[in-house]
Amino acid sequence: MANYGYQGAYSTTNYGAQAGAQEGGGFMSGSQQGSQENSSKTYGQESLRPVTIKQIIDAQQPHPEAEFKIDGSDLTQISFIGQINSVTKRATNILYKLDDGTGLIEVMQWVNSDVDPDTVQPTAKEGEYLRIFGRLRSFNNKRSVTAHMIRPITDFNEVSYHLLEATAIHLYFVRGPPDSINDGGVKADPGTGMFVDSYDGAANGAMGASAKKLPAKMSAGAKTVFGLLQSAPQSNEGLHVHSIAAQLSMTSNDVFKAGDELLGEGLIYTTVDDETWAVLEY
Missing domain, CATH: 2.40.50.140 (Nucleic acid-binding proteins)
Structure with missing residues (x-):
């Protein structure tokens, strides 16, 4: 075996x-x-x-x-x-x-x-x-x-469990057992294309440093979605609502609510359709 x-x-x-x-x-x-x-x-x-x-x-x-x-x-x-x-x-x-x-x-x-x-x-x-x-x-x-x-x-x-499992196994091969990892921080892993938090392989949408600059009134969900849109690997078309929901373990309804906030603030824009978003670069 x-x-x-x-x-x-x-x-x-x-x-x-x-x-x-x-x-x-x-x-x-x-x-x-x-x-x-x-x-x-x-x-x-x-x-x-x-x-x-x-x-x-x-x-x-x-x-x-x-x-x-x-x-x-x-x-x-x-x-x-x-x-x-x-x-x-x-x-x-x-x-x-x-x-x-x-x-x-x-x-x-x-x-x-x-x-x-x-x-x-x-x-x-x-x-x-x-x-x-x-x-x-x-x-x-x-x-x-x-x-x-x-x-x-x-x-x-x-969906979320599978992404976590694939990332954790990849990190085991490239970084060694969990006890040998102590670098911390949230980053995009180049091997799987998923967000990872240290070794734990947590494919999540924890907001990055740039997301902390968002307006204080913005909800946690909007900040999380914005952090993913900024950091996750994606094509020029951005990310679809369903993909965002899968990677963040959020419901599509919550992602839409977050998107409405971000669209209203002019931080993101729709691309190929109303459900595909990308960060608006200044």
């Missing part, structure tokens, strides 16, 4: 060779279809690691036939959570584009070509969150994930 020292934080999967050997799997139950893995692969050594999409995109692959690596360790099966950006249904597969606030990745789910996907799978809609179990692939220098299991997120706390 593979154990990388972080209190069993990620190890071999309970579906092992059966799930790993087939690149299929339906939304919820579904069907399986795909290519057989190399028969010489030792499935007993496989691990399941929680990651962020940024880690997937930044994973290293020494050569085309080699395993991907994150933090110098082989990456076999991965698990991550993302919000559906788009869904494309095809005859043999469904292609999801998922965003977790740190990046965007395509996820392919194979389906049985003899069965109508609509008859065996619930409809996954844009804006919903999914938990993905699968493998990282690269074709023509483009990264994607082949999923062997996909399930919807029913408890929003799972």
Whole structure:
């Protein structure tokens, strides 16, 4: 059983060779279809690691036939959570584009070509969150994930927990055991793209130094959202309300209230739509 020292934080999967050997799997139950893995692969050594999409995109692959690596360790099966950006249904597969606030990745789910996907799978809609179990692939220098299991997120706390877990495991590899860390402070971790507070890996929106300069009348929620918008990795479009809520463990309603305050003060502005915000630079 593979154990990388972080209190069993990620190890071999309970579906092992059966799930790993087939690149299929339906939304919820579904069907399986795909290519057989190399028969010489030792499935007993496989691990399941929680990651962020940024880690997937930044994973290293020494050569085309080699395993991907994150933090110098082989990456076999991965698990991550993302919000559906788009869904494309095809005859043999469904292609999801998922965003977790740190990046965007395509996820392919194979389906049985003899069965109508609509008859065996619930409809996954844009804006919903999914938990993905699968493998990282690269074709023509483009990264994607082949999923062997996909399930919807029913408890929003799972989103925050996953980001915390992925960050904590990354920090274990790059900084060592928790007792060896004593640098303090809130900062954006370059490995996962998440906010971290010392080693604890607390993916949170604690306001940075610049957020303390906000008007005294501003609510704590607004200050927290502003701190995240200033410090979190993001595209030129800024961050969507759902991404902010996920990273801060806030409800969307509370994020909207905070956004209204910040918009009213002229501190942030809307970008691609009314629910995507960026800090107004002076």
